[in-house]
Amino acid sequence: MxxxxxxxxxxxxxxxxxxLINGVFYAMMSLGVAIIFGMLRIGNFVHxxxxxxxAFCAWWLMRLPELFPGLGLPSLGYWWALALAPLIVAAIGAxxxxxxxxxxxxxxxxxxxxxxVGLAMVIEGLFNVAYSAAGQQYGVPAxxxxxxxxxFMFLPLYRLWVIVAGVAVCLATWYVIExxxxxxxxxxxxxxxxxxxxxGINVPRMLMLTYAFGVGLAGLAxxxxxxxxxxxxxxxxxxxxxxFAVVVIGGMGSIFGAIVTGLMLGVIEGLTKVFYPQAxxxxxxxxxxxxxxxxxxxxxxKETVAAHAADVSSARPDSILENGRIWLPLLAVIGAxxxxxxxxxxAMKILCLALFAxxxxxxxxxxxxxxxxxxxxxxxxAYVAAFTAASWNFPTELAILSGVAAATILGALFGWLAxxxxxxxxxxxxxxxxxxxxFYAVQASWTHGEDGIQSVPRGYLFGVIDLNQPLNMYYxxxxxxxxxxxxxxxxxxxxFGQTLKSIRENEPRAISLGYSTERFKLIAFILSAMxxxxxxxxxxxxxxxxxxxxxxxxxxxxxxxMTLIGGVGSLLGPVVGAIVVVTMQKEFATLGSWVVVVQGxxxxxCVLFLRKGIVGTxxxxxxxxxxxxxxxxxxxxxxxxxxxx
Amino acid sequence: MSAPHLLxxxxxxxWYGESKALHGLSFNVAAGEVVTLLGRNxxxxxxxxxxxxxxxxxxxxxxxxxxxxxGQSPPEIIARRGVAYCPEExxxxxxxxxxxxxxxxxxxxxxxxxxxEISTLFPNLSARRASSGAKLSGGEQQxxxxxxxxxxxxxxxxxxxxxxxxxxxxxxxIGVVIRALKERGxxxxxxxxxxxxxxxxxxxxxxxxxxxxxxELSAAEVSGNLDRIQSYLKV
Numbered sequence: 001m002x003x004x005x006x007x008x009x010x011x012x013x014x015x016x017x018x019x020l021i022n023g024v025f026y027a028m029m030s031l032g033v034a035i036i037f038g039m040l041r042i043g044n045f046v047h048x049x050x051x052x053x054x055a056f057c058a059w060w061l062m063r064l065p066e067l068f069p070g071l072g073l074p075s076l077g078y079w080w081a082l083a084l085a086p087l088i089v090a091a092i093g094a095x096x097x098x099x100x101x102x103x104x105x106x107x108x109x110x111x112x113x114x115x116x117v118g119l120a121m122v123i124e125g126l127f128n129v130a131y132s133a134a135g136q137q138y139g140v141p142a143x144x145x146x147x148x149x150x151x152f153m154f155l156p157l158y159r160l161w162v163i164v165a166g167v168a169v170c171l172a173t174w175y176v177i178e179x180x181x182x183x184x185x186x187x188x189x190x191x192x193x194x195x196x197x198x199x200g201i202n203v204p205r206m207l208m209l210t211y212a213f214g215v216g217l218a219g220l221a222x223x224x225x226x227x228x229x230x231x232x233x234x235x236x237x238x239x240x241x242x243x244f245a246v247v248v249i250g251g252m253g254s255i256f257g258a259i260v261t262g263l264m265l266g267v268i269e270g271l272t273k274v275f276y277p278q279a280x281x282x283x284x285x286x287x288x289x290x291x292x293x294x295x296x297x298x299x300x301x302k303e304t305v306a307a308h309a310a311d312v313s314s315a316r317p318d319s320i321l322e323n324g325r326i327w328l329p330l331l332a333v334i335g336a337x338x339x340x341x342x343x344x345x346x347a348m349k350i351l352c353l354a355l356f357a358x359x360x361x362x363x364x365x366x367x368x369x370x371x372x373x374x375x376x377x378x379x380x381x382a383y384v385a386a387f388t389a390a391s392w393n394f395p396t397e398l399a400i401l402s403g404v405a406a407a408t409i410l411g412a413l414f415g416w417l418a419x420x421x422x423x424x425x426x427x428x429x430x431x432x433x434x435x436x437x438x439f440y441a442v443q444a445s446w447t448h449g450e451d452g453i454q455s456v457p458r459g460y461l462f463g464v465i466d467l468n469q470p471l472n473m474y475y476x477x478x479x480x481x482x483x484x485x486x487x488x489x490x491x492x493x494x495x496f497g498q499t500l501k502s503i504r505e506n507e508p509r510a511i512s513l514g515y516s517t518e519r520f521k522l523i524a525f526i527l528s529a530m531x532x533x534x535x536x537x538x539x540x541x542x543x544x545x546x547x548x549x550x551x552x553x554x555x556x557x558x559x560x561x562m563t564l565i566g567g568v569g570s571l572l573g574p575v576v577g578a579i580v581v582v583t584m585q586k587e588f589a590t591l592g593s594w595v596v597v598v599q600g601x602x603x604x605x606c607v608l609f610l611r612k613g614i615v616g617t618x619x620x621x622x623x624x625x626x627x628x629x630x631x632x633x634x635x636x637x638x639x640x641x642x643x644x645x
Numbered sequence: 646m647s648a649p650h651l652l653x654x655x656x657x658x659x660w661y662g663e664s665k666a667l668h669g670l671s672f673n674v675a676a677g678e679v680v681t682l683l684g685r686n687x688x689x690x691x692x693x694x695x696x697x698x699x700x701x702x703x704x705x706x707x708x709x710x711x712x713x714x715x716g717q718s719p720p721e722i723i724a725r726r727g728v729a730y731c732p733e734e735x736x737x738x739x740x741x742x743x744x745x746x747x748x749x750x751x752x753x754x755x756x757x758x759x760x761x762e763i764s765t766l767f768p769n770l771s772a773r774r775a776s777s778g779a780k781l782s783g784g785e786q787q788x789x790x791x792x793x794x795x796x797x798x799x800x801x802x803x804x805x806x807x808x809x810x811x812x813x814x815x816x817x818x819i820g821v822v823i824r825a826l827k828e829r830g831x832x833x834x835x836x837x838x839x840x841x842x843x844x845x846x847x848x849x850x851x852x853x854x855x856x857x858x859x860x861e862l863s864a865a866e867v868s869g870n871l872d873r874i875q876s877y878l879k880v
Contacts, residue, residue: 184745188738194700195736199750200724200797 012274013153019270020263021159021228024166027262028221029239030246031170032214034258035177037247039190039210041109042101043424045116047243048236049123050089050215054222055231056127057085059136078141081223089219094212101211102204103608108312109424110370111607114564117557118603120240125596127233132593135230162224169220170259177255186210241435241553244428245288248421251298261299278443285436289417292429296420311368311504313569314616321619322571324489331485331575335478344470345542350582351481352539357562357574358488359531364560365569366492367524368504372427373414373434374532374559377407379551380437381533386453386546387446396459396467396541403537404530410437411529415522431553438551452547456540467541477538484531489571491527500524532559554596561599564606567613576614650709651676651801651832652697657706659689659696659856666692668856669706674801679823679833681843684853685878690836691733693853694803697834698730699723710801725753729799733806733836735790739779743770746778747793754798758829766822767792784815791822801832808839816842840878852877 029047036044058081064073076084100119104111140158147156177183189196189203197203222236229235250261265284273280291299315322338347356378363369385403388394394402418429441447448454458467467473491497503510503517510517540546549555558581566577584602588595606613612620652674659667667689674680682690695701697708699720708716715723724730729750738746747763747770764771767788773781781789787807794802804823808816816839823846826833837843843850844867852860852874860877862870 181748184741184749187740188746188749191738191740192736194720195730195732196749197720198698198700198724198730198732199794200721200753201751202719202721204719 007274009152015270015274016267017153017155017159017270019267019273021162021266022269023263023266024163025221025225025239025262026243026246026266027170027259028166028217029243030250030258030262031173031255032217033243033247034250034252034255035173036211036214037424038252038255039186040101040105040112040207041424042104042112042116042211043109043244043427044211044214045113045240046096046120046123047116047215047218048238048240049120050093050218050236051222051225051239052127052231052233052236053092053123054085054089054219055138055226055229055235056222057081057088057219058223058226059138059231061085062138078144078223078227081226082220085223086216086220089222090212090216093215093219094208096215097208097211100604100608102208105207107611110312110364110427111611113370113372113424113427114560114603115607117560118600118607120236121557121596121600121603123600124233124237125593125600128596129593131233133232133234135232135235138226138231140227158227162228166221166224167259167263169217173217174255174259238435241431242284245284245432245435248425248428248432249284249288249291249299251295251301252425254298254300257298257300281439281443282436285432285439288429288432289436292417292420312611313365313368313504314567314573314612314619315365315570316619316623319619319622321615321622324486324493324571327572328482328486328489332478332482335482336475338478339471339474344474346582346586348474348477348542350578351477352535352542353558353562353582354575354578355481355484355538356532356535357559357566357578358485359528359535360559361563361569361574362488362491362528362531363525364563365573366497366504367500367521369521369525370423370427371418371430371525371528372553372556372560373430373432374528375551375553375555376414376430376434376437377411377529377532378536378539378555378559379441379546379548380410381407381536382540382546382550383441383447383453385537386456386540386544389459389541390453390456391446395463396457396461399459400534400537400541403540404533407533407536408526408530411526411533412522415525415529419518419522419525431556434551434553434556438548438553441548441551447546447548450548452545453540454545456544456546458541458544473542477542480534480538484534485575488531496520496523557599557603561603561606563613565602565610565613567615567617567619570613570615570619573613573615580614649676650674651678651711652834653707653709654693654697655707655709657693657696657704657708659692659701659704661692661701661703666856667696667704670853670856670858672851672858672861674832674834676800676832677827677830678849679827679835679847681835681837681847681850682853683837683840683843683850683874683878685838688853689856690853691805692856694730694805694834694836697723698728698803700730724799727754727798727800728803729794729797729801730803731790731794731805731807733809735786737778737781737786737789739777741778742775743778743781743789744774746789747774747796750793750797752797754800757798758795760796763792763795766795766825784811784818787811787815787819788822791819795826795831801834802826803834803836805836806838807835808837808842820846838878840874850874 029051033044033047036042060067061076061081061084065075096119100115104115144158144161147154177186185196185201185206189206193203246262246265247258250257269280269283272283360374363371381403384406385399388402389396389399414430414433417433418426421429442449458473461467461476465472467476499515499520503520507517536550562577562581563574565580566575567573584598585595588598650673655671657667657670670693682693684690692701696704699718710726710728713726715726769785770788770792773785791807807819820842823833835843835847848864850862851858
């Protein structure tokens, strides 16, 4: 494949230049993400949207006369945009920090990621509504048109400018953080914000400005990118996942590492386009996987401290709502009656997604691992089941089993790689690995790209039961769901499940008791992937299609949203969450592009106001009521004091 | 108690989440005094310092410093009023050099110690200026943690168990430092479990138990009441 002969120097240097340009943007953005992560402990998923915002700001500034025809405003060109747009984006960032992000500093890291995922969905969704998918052109400024002929290639001036300016901005940022007094405050606040506050430094304001600065860098990158790429609502959507991968490869604790890694990966990506174009979209994720095997802390990262798993469970184990012996038969009865009340197809969608959410809850709720790539298992199972059923004429049950096997193998592989890191890193890694699967499916031939695998035959169950009959199909799905639900209940109430919960609550203590916690986490992760695979394979058979949407990160976000709305770590939470989310998607389906905005809003509201989820809140309410009946008085501190900071 | 109180704490209650740590604690510190809070582990001494410094927000009661209410102020405001805090864990920043650590706290008022004065008081620190904060020994970390809050012009120092886990020779050195600080006019609120150390420095002692002040002794009363004090502190 690596055919050196036949590659013209023009192509080689051209791609190298494009790679270097991409690398500059990667560096600028991963620098912002790394600073925000380092100082605020927030995995800023909204960074891509903020980059897009920077580009749109530049475009708006240019079109001021058309936007506000009555005001007689001038059209502000590139250089104005370069100065103003980052400031505007930074100001929006400061406001975002003030209104939203500040609220989650004291919570588990998971909530920061969820919140920014929600914000990204809202912002990108709104732009999608306003500007649809079409890209807007933004011209190269007059003073930077033309280029230099280097003999072996033509170097456009604008691209030279982007490289020089981008690298200069990165180095200046590095200098400020590592070599100045302001940087010393930032580094100290990263280690111990309380003590820095006790020195008289307004750390909350400093964090706000740090966030604004990181976001402003993204805005600046957006302006610089506008003349090169098209200005479109989608421009930030996939770059953020690449940026997360870059941050994982570079490693935490090194600002310089983020810059070098960004540039390097851009160049590697460019070279891949020359020598093996098929891999150019995935090469960064492959490198991430390799780096994780060799140096889990990242290329420039310092040794990681063993972080604890995130205990985000909202369940009260003694609650009646946690008793599977009551709820399994109850769900069976409700499930049996459901097709007479709802469309079977709608009911089956709820069941498939409820199973998917239950599978996700197993790792997120019960082990406290913030996985963010379950779309890979769901989607891979859907594709394999669809393919084996449609192309190889596998009987239905065998097709489903093949899908589940594929998801399980993938789960073992991803888990083996990702379990080396914890907390937000775990989320970034699983997200990046899932994106790898997504890009594979975009390019592979057997997945049929954008079309997906369609007209999957439902077939006959055990050769006799015709699954094309909606009710037959429905009861088969219900049976599978109930078996899996019962299986999950058994698992979490087994000694194995108890160990998982002890890891969630205090991993170092579990280790000191002699448990090999990594193995437990890995097994739970594989089980979760397997069950997500069951959901995905069932979905492919029920809806007779496997498509790229199943593998897209939004599907992972759906799993998270359902679990969160319902109640993380509770038995019934994912089921309730699935009902809410599927109903919401159906009700808002007529709104078209607004669905994403609504869903993003749900994310944000849940993180801010409903962290215990519906079931968790209900369990809490039931417990307080029972407590009040038993005792009478309240011993807790005044409610006004209980809220921290 | 004729001298005006620099710090006045009255009926202080504080919570960690649902559990209550301070149950109506009251005491005063006059300007220029060295006062200790004695007590067993978990009595609420560190909590009291964190509450005064504003690091613990869930609290009721009155905290006045230099005749101003600081009960609900955030830490950065309290620091700028002239209170400085040296935490038990010392919190020397590992990602900063010794010099950066020393220069980190901003000067909030004139009258702080100069760098020369500080290096006379802590001769070992100047030799280690360029090394990383992570590479210091426990004693050096404690010295640095005290040294860095002396430049700022703060009037009152809150020192949380500065002798904990240190060799006797270092403890002695810290005693010298605290005496020098008193002479220079600093007001010190010292949390200690090491009564022998505290008794040689402080003007007055408060005994803390279960989040309350259960006794108060002046320096003169100490020698006649050793048994009583021992009974408060023995485990």
